[in-house]
Amino acid sequence: MPAAYEQYLVPVVFRPFAEDLTARAAALHPRRILELAAGTGVLTANLLTAAPSAEVTATDLNEAMVAFGSTRAPGAVWRQADAQRLPFPDGGFDLVVCQFGVMFFPDRIEAFTEVRRVLAPGGRFLFNTWGPLRTHAFEVALQAGLERAFPGDPPRFFQTVPHGYADPCVVAADLAAAGFAVEVEQELTLQGRAASTADLAIGYLTGTPVRAAVEERSDGPAVRATVIEEMTAHLGPEPVTAPMTAYVFRAAP
Numbered sequence: 001m002p003a004a005y006e007q008y009l010v011p012v013v014f015r016p017f018a019e020d021l022t023a024r025a026a027a028l029h030p031r032r033i034l035e036l037a038a039g040t041g042v043l044t045a046n047l048l049t050a051a052p053s054a055e056v057t058a059t060d061l062n063e064a065m066v067a068f069g070s071t072r073a074p075g076a077v078w079r080q081a082d083a084q085r086l087p088f089p090d091g092g093f094d095l096v097v098c099q100f101g102v103m104f105f106p107d108r109i110e111a112f113t114e115v116r117r118v119l120a121p122g123g124r125f126l127f128n129t130w131g132p133l134r135t136h137a138f139e140v141a142l143q144a145g146l147e148r149a150f151p152g153d154p155p156r157f158f159q160t161v162p163h164g165y166a167d168p169c170v171v172a173a174d175l176a177a178a179g180f181a182v183e184v185e186q187e188l189t190l191q192g193r194a195a196s197t198a199d200l201a202i203g204y205l206t207g208t209p210v211r212a213a214v215e216e217r218s219d220g221p222a223v224r225a226t227v228i229e230e231m232t233a234h235l236g237p238e239p240v241t242a243p244m245t246a247y248v249f250r251a252a253p
Helices: 002-026 042-050 063-072 108-118 137-149 168-177 197-206 210-217 220-235
Strands: 032-036 055-060 077-080 093-099 119-130 181-194 240-252
Touching (some): 002 042, 002 063, 002 181, 032 108, 042 055, 042 063, 042 093, 055 063, 063 077, 108 119, 137 181, 137 197, 137 220, 137 240, 168 240, 181 197
Parallel strands (some): 032 055, 032 093, 055 077, 093 119
Antiparallel strands (some): 119 240, 181 240
């Protein structure tokens, strides 16, 4: 799954937002950076380039992601870690960053409280989260394909998890409950560009948790063909360009 995620989804969906988050992080001139939910390391690699004097520690709950990411961004220290129980001392980092990971935390207030614990005085917490599903054209098309392939009970992963933390007021309230004050809250829409709708569909179907649902519930090649056809109908002829909306937060203890 990490390889498919890296090959098909990172360049189109995640790299544009990683570049934005990297610029925001570098402007803070951090010396010690902790990244949560680092995945395959797209943000990690950018941070190493943009802040070459900083010490970067990258973590992810998924050991396969840590193993893959450590080969992609070997200049960072990689560790498997649960964001709700960080294995680091108090006040160890100037900056904690997280790209599209907070939606996956089972208890976000607990995770945010851990972030506050490991931040040094004057430190910052910088992260992004997806907006509502309707604001991500690639995933609207994907969901339409899944609903056509599974008309009775389509997978709802994208609505409930990646796009399930899409109310900025809720995010700000969780940050406040963990002892943070929001300094920046910005809605950001960027364009994703994919050379192939088929590759994008393959990335979503094999490089995300939807993979398990597809493999368990039906014939994989037939599902793939249906999803590709529906995504092409929504997105138009290749290459495809589509808007994706996220919210960016910067918070201080």
